[in-house]
Amino acid sequence: MTDRLFAVARYWWSYRYFVRSAIRNDLKARYARSKLGLLWALVQPLAMVLIYTLILSHLMAAKLPATSTVYAYPIYLMSGMLAWTLFSESLARGLGIFVEQGELIKKVAFPRALLPIIAFGSASINGLALLSMMLVVFLFLGHWPTLHSLWVPAMFVLTVWFGLSIGLLLGLMNVFFRDINQAVPVILQFLFWLTPIVYAVPMLPVEYHGYFDWNPVAKLTAAFQDVILYQGNPAEWHLLMIAGIALLFTALSAGLYLRVRHELADHL
Amino acid sequence: MSVLISVENLGKAFRSYPNARQRIKSWLGLPTHNVQDVWVLRHLNFEVYSGEAVGLIGENGAGKSTLLKMIAGTLAPTEGQIQLFGEVRAILELGMGFNGEFTGRENARHGLSMMGLSAEEAEALLPEVEAFAEVGEYFDRPLRTYSSGMQMRVTFAVATARRPQVLIVDEALAVGDAYFQHKSFEKIREMQQAGTTLLIVSHDRGAIQRICDRVILLENGQISREGEPEAIMDYYNAMLANKGNERHSVESEMREDGRVATTSGTGEAEITTVELRDADEGTPVEVATVGQTLELVVTVAIHDPVEELVIGYVIKDRLRQDVFGTNTHYLKAVRSDLKPGQTLNYRFRFPCHLGEGSYSFSVAAHADDTHVRQNYHWRDLACTFEVVNAQQDRFLGVAWLPPALSIEQNHGDSQ
Structure with missing residues (x-):
């Protein structure tokens, strides 16, 4: 048994260059024939931050809890946007990976279990680019990192995993029902506005506050806002809960994969 | 000779569900109704020994490609099993999932990585791939600018960059110009002589008979005959000639x-x-x-x-x-x-x-x-x-086309 596990592990390990090459290709393919390449991945969230800051800054700043910086609202916005972008990008990666790599799946035999790893890698690199870009902006605004910022790497990985685990389950279903690919952006748009990113919970009437307890993404944005803007600790209990959900979805994805793997290539 | 590929009671069905609900039920492990299995292949049993060259023939839709894909590992069998005792490489229907936006070199590099090679190994093999493909400066241009023959050249060069224990070739020989067809044929021969086991689908009788030791004829998803290439090809041709006549x-x-x-x-x-x-x-x-x-x-x-x-x-x-x-x-x-x-x-x-x-x-x-x-x-x-040849001058080839020879020497030409 252990021999067998060892053999499988060695087999996977022999594909490490493939994983690296696939991640690089995945990033390159998305920005093929564009001059700015990866920069485009940053333009979208930053443009949104800029727009909301210009429009809502005065309205919102007064309503955020007291902070040490005058740029509270842009920083609040960017913290939430970072969490949201990591989540939605990872979800999209997981959702698309089977169909996008369909040709490969149909024509080449390689360990299929590497696909989520490739998706994780490509989503992480995109996310790291965004994170470093935002870090530059924070420094520029005079908002320096503190010891609490050490939470960021853990939250980063957690968010990517969370988004990816849901994305993979939807991605497997999407191979058979392509409607899912169409429905997800619509649902995400609703979810974006149901999550306190542009606004803050205290701005809403108290009777609605309870609803946010049902939105796990709100827990993630809150964690990023707590650490980055308020320079405190996130609610560890909430992060554990997110990890639990991610674990559940990972298990569901794996379970569904085992059930449909005989048919998967036939539908690509 | 040791067994390299062992196929036992192999079957492949494409399953169709009457509606989305039945499919979702199958995901949840609940009982389903009216699920239809269309069997493309069923009850296949055969073995391929090391060093052997086996040809697969049969009409379109007989299940040849499906069988090759299952042996290559890209399609999963519905029932039965395939045991492989060696490294398998497949050239299936043109391409290895290459990306048209990338250059031949980038695709080749990625293709080599898909075989489980390390970065150094892949880099070391690239010059050989480039030389064999002979696409010239196109090797550094995006694949989308290639002709299908050129894509085939790169695919073939990548797939055969390292000699596998089993090489699966699906119709690939039919693509490309005569020069490259000949060249790839030679390469396959070379690998065969070095000990590679071949599994080939082709409609080219000449190619099958020149390479294969054994031919398997698939008919309606089952092995209808197998044996010596010449006999099976004759039988197959006779079968084709008389289709639909009871x-x-x-x-x-x-x-x-x-x-x-x-x-x-x-x-x-x-x-x-x-x-x-x-x-x-x-x-x-x-x-x-x-x-x-x-x-x-x-x-x-x-x-x-x-x-x-x-x-x-x-x-x-x-x-x-x-x-x-x-x-x-x-x-x-x-x-x-x-x-x-x-x-x-x-x-x-x-x-x-x-x-x-x-x-x-x-x-x-x-x-x-x-x-x-x-x-x-x-x-x-x-x-x-x-x-x-008892009476005529010596000659080569299958046709006797005796020439009348005359040689003229022009006198003015000397020095």
């Missing part, structure tokens, strides 16, 4: 010399004897000399009314490649309205303009100018003979 039968018979002769047909007219004779003396000929005048005598018995009768023959070489063929339609001697009980004697006289070697006659009685529509009787290996 009266038609195909039989194979082992001859004394160990070769298998295939006969087929609906039987209205029967080729009773086929004999090769010396045209002048009328004696039977088993060994002919180059330049001798020969006569092929074909006797046909009519068993049922026949509206139109054409007799044709093909002289084939040792590899069963056609050397020469004709029929009484081409020769404008079609007979019509023949009654049962009649017997016809056809005498084809011809000079033996053949090179040294062994040849055979395939003889057919049919209705049209081809035997595809109505085939009364068709006999492969109906008669065999050797050609030796």
Whole structure:
């Protein structure tokens, strides 16, 4: 048994260059024939931050809890946007990976279990680019990192995993029902506005506050806002809960994969 | 010889669900209704030994590609199992999931990584791949600018960059120009000689017979025959020629010399004897000399009314490649309205303009100018003979085309 596990592990390990090459290709393919390449991945969230800051800054700043910086609202916005972008990008990666790599799946035999790893890698690199870009902006605004910022790497990985685990389950279903690919952006748009990113919970009437307890993404944005803007600790209990959900979805994805793997290539 | 591929009770079904609900139920492990399995392949059992070259033939839709994909590991079997005892590499329907936006070099690098190579190993093999593909400066241009032949060149070069224990080739040889076809054929041969086991799907009879030791014929998702390439190919061709005709039968018979002769047909007219004779003396000929005048005598018995009768023959070489063929339609001697009980004697006289070697006659009685529509009787290996060169100057090849030679020397040319 252990021999067998060892053999499988060695087999996977022999594909490490493939994983690296696939991640690089995945990033390159998305920005093929564009001059700015990866920069485009940053333009979208930053443009949104800029727009909301210009429009809502005065309205919102007064309503955020007291902070040490005058740029509270842009920083609040960017913290939430970072969490949201990591989540939605990872979800999209997981959702698309089977169909996008369909040709490969149909024509080449390689360990299929590497696909989520490739998706994780490509989503992480995109996310790291965004994170470093935002870090530059924070420094520029005079908002320096503190010891609490050490939470960021853990939250980063957690968010990517969370988004990816849901994305993979939807991605497997999407191979058979392509409607899912169409429905997800619509649902995400609703979810974006149901999550306190542009606004803050205290701005809403108290009777609605309870609803946010049902939105796990709100827990993630809150964690990023707590650490980055308020320079405190996130609610560890909430992060554990997110990890639990991610674990559940990972298990569901794996379970569904085992059930449909005989048919998967036939539908690509 | 050790077993490299072992296929046991293999089956592949494409499953269709009546609606989305049934499919989702199957995901949850709940009982489902009206799920239909369309079996593409079923109950396959065979083994491939190391160093062997096996050809897979069959009509479109017989399941050849599905079988290859399952052995290559890109399709999962529905039932049964495939055991592999070696590294398998496949060239399936053009391409390895290459990306058109990337250059040939980038795709080649990625393709090598897909074989589980490390960065250094891949980098070391790249120059070889580039040299073999011979696409010149296109190697550093995006793949989308390539012709399909050029894409094939790169794909083939990548797939064969390292000699695998098993190489699976699906129709790939048919793509590309004659030069590269020849080159890739040589490469496959080379790997075969170095010990690689081959599994090949091709409609090219010549290629199958030159490479394969054994041929498996798939019919309706099952192995209908397997054996020696020449015999199976004959059987397959006879089967194709008579599709959709219920009266038609195909039989194979082992001859004394160990070769298998295939006969087929609906039987209205029967080729009773086929004999090769010396045209002048009328004696039977088993060994002919180059330049001798020969006569092929074909006797046909009519068993049922026949509206139109054409007799044709093909002289084939040792590899069963056609050397020469004709029929009484081409020769404008079609007979019509023949009654049962009649017997016809056809005498084809011809000079033996053949090179040294062994040849055979395939003889057919049919209705049209081809035997595809109505085939009364068709006999492969109906008669065999050797050609030796006793009197003529030495020459090469299967055809004797003696030239008249003259050499002129121009006097003014010297120094």
